[in-house]
Amino acid sequence: MSxxxxxxxxxxxxxxxxxxxxxxxxxxxxxxxxxxxxxxRDYRSKQDRIRKLREKAAFRNKDEFYWGMVKGKTVEGVAVxxxxxxxxxADLVKILKTQDMGYVRVxxxxxxxxxxxxxxxxxxxxxxxxxxxxxxxxxxxxxxxKLAEMGIVIKAREDGGERKRKGKGKDLPSGHVVFAxxxxxxxxxxxxxxxxxxxxxxxxxxxxxxxxxxxxxSNKTKKTSVSHPVPSEELEEDAREHRLSLLISxxxxxxxxxxxxxxxxxxxxxxxxxxxxxxRKVREAQWVEDDTQPEDRNGERKRWEGxxxxxxxxxxx
Numbered sequence: 202m203s204x205x206x207x208x209x210x211x212x213x214x215x216x217x218x219x220x221x222x223x224x225x226x227x228x229x230x231x232x233x234x235x236x237x238x239x240x241x242r243d244y245r246s247k248q249d250r251i252r253k254l255r256e257k258a259a260f261r262n263k264d265e266f267y268w269g270m271v272k273g274k275t276v277e278g279v280a281v282x283x284x285x286x287x288x289x290x291a292d293l294v295k296i297l298k299t300q301d302m303g304y305v306r307v308x309x310x311x312x313x314x315x316x317x318x319x320x321x322x323x324x325x326x327x328x329x330x331x332x333x334x335x336x337x338x339x340x341x342x343x344x345x346x347k348l349a350e351m352g353i354v355i356k357a358r359e360d361g362g363e364r365k366r367k368g369k370g371k372d373l374p375s376g377h378v379v380f381a382x383x384x385x386x387x388x389x390x391x392x393x394x395x396x397x398x399x400x401x402x403x404x405x406x407x408x409x410x411x412x413x414x415x416x417x418x419s420n421k422t423k424k425t426s427v428s429h430p431v432p433s434e435e436l437e438e439d440a441r442e443h444r445l446s447l448l449i450s451x452x453x454x455x456x457x458x459x460x461x462x463x464x465x466x467x468x469x470x471x472x473x474x475x476x477x478x479x480x481r482k483v484r485e486a487q488w489v490e491d492d493t494q495p496e497d498r499n500g501e502r503k504r505w506e507g508x509x510x511x512x513x514x515x516x517x518x
Contacts, residue, residue: 291475298472305465312458319451323444345452470510484509 221231274281289297381387474480488503496502 295472295475298468298475302465302468302472305461305468309458309461309465312454312461316451316454316458319447319454323447323451345448345455466507470508473512474510478515479513480510482508483511 218233219231221228225231272283379390381390486505486507489506490502491504492502494502494504
């Protein structure tokens with residue numbers, strides 16, 4: 202047995218780290234050598250950076266000049282440069298604001314036409330149930346408009362459990378699955394009977410030896426296909442989905458018109474402030490009491506109004 206093997210096989214003393222003395226526990230953990238090395242390297246790196254900055258300051262050329270210093274400026278030690286964008290004239294900005302207002306008004310007119318069309322269609326289409334259900338088209342439209350004024354938009358339901366799914370996402374039919382080994386067995390399978398029919402043998406089929414007359418069906422009139430009646434439940438479901446989609450579109454259009462009118466009023470105020478005449482701010486944007494609004498959680502009826510301006514009265518020709 203070699204000396205190294207003997208030394209490794211013998212029991213060794215477990216050396217424990219020295220803890221911080223009790224009278225120095227307020228200073229935290231006892232610093233080890235690796236902690237000192239890390240702290241010393243950090244201190245030396247900082248001292249090297251300070252030394253290099255002092256050398257740069259000592260060897261700086263006081264007569265150094267660049268053309269960028271003529272128009273350049275700094276804000277709290279940070280250089281601020283000009284991008285070269287020229288400010289537009291007030292008259293040009295007013296023309297642009299007018300064009301923006303014209304575009305917004307055109308969009309409002311188009312959306313109002315769509316809203317009126319949807320309202321007429323919703324008044325014609327009645328929900329499933331007919332006159333038996335307690336339903337009023339005017340009340341439903343008024344409720345949708347009220348929600349749109351409050352900024353609430355009706356959205357389609359995310360759970361597609363009750364709604365029918367079409368196309369690739371169609372639900373798989375539920376029931377008993379029967380597996381067939383051959384095409385003949387599959388063709389002869391009758392779901393009404395538990396046992397499938399026996400496949401027809403090829404020998405029993407009549408062979409065409411040339412004396413079987415072929416019937417020309419090209420001149421015959423086409424048979425009219427008999428349309429099977431659609432269940433009333435499916436019709437009601439389709440009508441309900443169609444009406445819901447119309448209500449969702451109406452709600453989105455009402456909210457869009459509301460936002461466009463707000464943008465139009467802001468553009469009108471901005472254009473008026475840029476015009477002639479002294480103006481002063483009468484009121485800041487704040488909540489205003491309104492009895493027509495629904496109650497909030499505190500039982501108050503309020504609505505948000507923007508800033509209010511007042512112009513000095515002037516005589517005009």
